[in-house]
Amino acid sequence: MTITEKILARHSGKKEVFPGEFILAEVDLALGNDITAPAAIKEFEKAGGKKVFDPEKIVLVPDHFSPAKDLESAKLAKTLKSFSKKYKISHFYEMGRMGIEHALIPEGGMVSPGNLVVGADSHTCTYGALGAFSTGIGSTDLAVVFLTGKCWFKVPSTIKFIYYGKLPRWVGGKDLILYTIGDIGVDGAHYQAMEFTGETIRSLPMDGRFTICNMAIEAGAKSGIIEPDE
Secondary structure (H helix, E strand, O other), X not given: OOHHHHHHHHHHOOOOOOOXXXXXXXXXXXXXXXXXXXXXXXXXXXXXXXXXOOHHHEEEEXXXXXXXXXXXXXXXXXXXXXXXXXXXXXXXXXXXXXXXXXXXXXXXXXXXXXXXXXXOOHHHHHHHHHOOEEEEOOHHXXXXXXXXXXEEEEOOOEEEEEOOOOOOOOOOHHHHHHHHXXXXXXXXXXXXXEEEEOHHHHOOXXXXXXXXXXXXXXXXXXXXXEOOOO
């Protein structure tokens, strides 16, 4: 099995999984921001939610409007704050702590190799740089995760990208992924896991690896992932 398949198998309680198979898997971390989480919270309440599956495994970040640009965006942030207070969410990024969600979570050490992470944001695939299966979901699915701690997946097939050689000065992860997307097209990895490896990848600092996995979605991928080496 691939790295992605091993992670999905372990989180669904199976010995092995196969591309195209539908599974129900346990989630290690669930992410919502000020745009997507309010809709998830509304669905959570509509479903009669009385408690979240694990307040330690939910992250809510005022990201897109911080500080709030108007009354409506302030209300969105207030929705996150109220929900976090009511259900004792540990990882709510209050005023003064908010920022870019996909930078805050790695900085906080909240994702580890082998984790399964979902977020109501298309660039949740960023955390694949840490060796996690990490992917974006919709707000309705996020509401279900808040309730149950589980999410359904269609197991993606994997495309392995092997990069050789050393990068010249001023060339980094952004250049690599842009070149790759230009080569395969914006739908060249449609609903597939992009696995990045090779000596070039191993020579990249973490910011370059995060950038590569972050942009896997721009090729239509379900996720991007890099085998951890340290």
